[in-house]
Amino acid sequence: xxxxxxxxxxxxxxxxxxxxxxxxxxxxxxxxxxxxxxxxxxxxxxxxxxxxxxxxxxxxxxxxxxxxxxxxxxxxxxxxxxxxxxxxxxxxxxxxxxxxxxxxxxxxxxxxxxxxxxxxxxxxxxxxxxxxxxxxxxxxxxxxxxxxxxxxxxx
Numbered sequence: 783x784x785x786x787x788x789x790x791x792x793x794x795x796x797x798x799x800x801x802x803x804x805x806x807x808x809x810x811x812x813x814x815x816x817x818x819x820x821x822x823x824x825x826x827x828x829x830x831x832x833x834x835x836x837x838x839x840x841x842x843x844x845x846x847x848x849x850x851x852x853x854x855x856x857x858x859x860x861x862x863x864x865x866x867x868x869x870x871x872x873x874x875x876x877x878x879x880x881x882x883x884x885x886x887x888x889x890x891x892x893x894x895x896x897x898x899x900x901x902x903x904x905x906x907x908x909x910x911x912x913x914x915x916x917x918x919x920x921x922x923x924x925x926x927x928x929x930x931x932x933x934x935x936x937x
Contacts, residue, residue: 788812790836791822793915794860794901801863802826805934820888828933829896832920833885840902843873845919855882857921860901864934878902882921897926897933 791812799809808826823832849858849868855878856868878900886898903918922930 790903790905790915790918791834794832794834794903794918795823797860797915797918798823798830798832801860802828819884820892821885825893825896829893830899830930831885831889831893831896832899832901833881834918835881835900835902836905837902838904839877840904841873841875841878842904843871844875844878844902844921845904846871847917851924854924855921856924856927857919860915860918860920863920864931878921882923886923897930898923 795809795811799811802809805828807828810824810826810830813820813822813824821831822834823830825831844852844857846857846869847859849856849862849865850871850873851868852871852873858865858868881900882898885900889896889898899920899922901918901920903915
């Protein structure tokens, strides 16, 4: 595995740990195992099951600046972990569906009370700087949003 994907996972874990600390949850960290099919970030009591995707080909329609419902999914920047309002979009992506459905299969088998999530980020190239890690976008199923927000507010 290249250093950049590992760095993305570590940075996302660090950002999430800061948010979790403010809400009274324990920190999370990158799971240092290659070839796994489960989450990239360790679980805490919140049970957010995350796969980090640091790819040039992430669908631009999901790189949102504010919480946005996209059909059966909702996307929001990592700096906006708790929110009350969201925009509506008709954005769809077979790739995003594949990624999140894969994690959902893992959740159902291994952590049924978890919340399935992916975090997407577009890295830079030699010529262009990538998006800041704090602007990475978390995507969860819309039908898990109520439970997600409840867990933030209960601590």
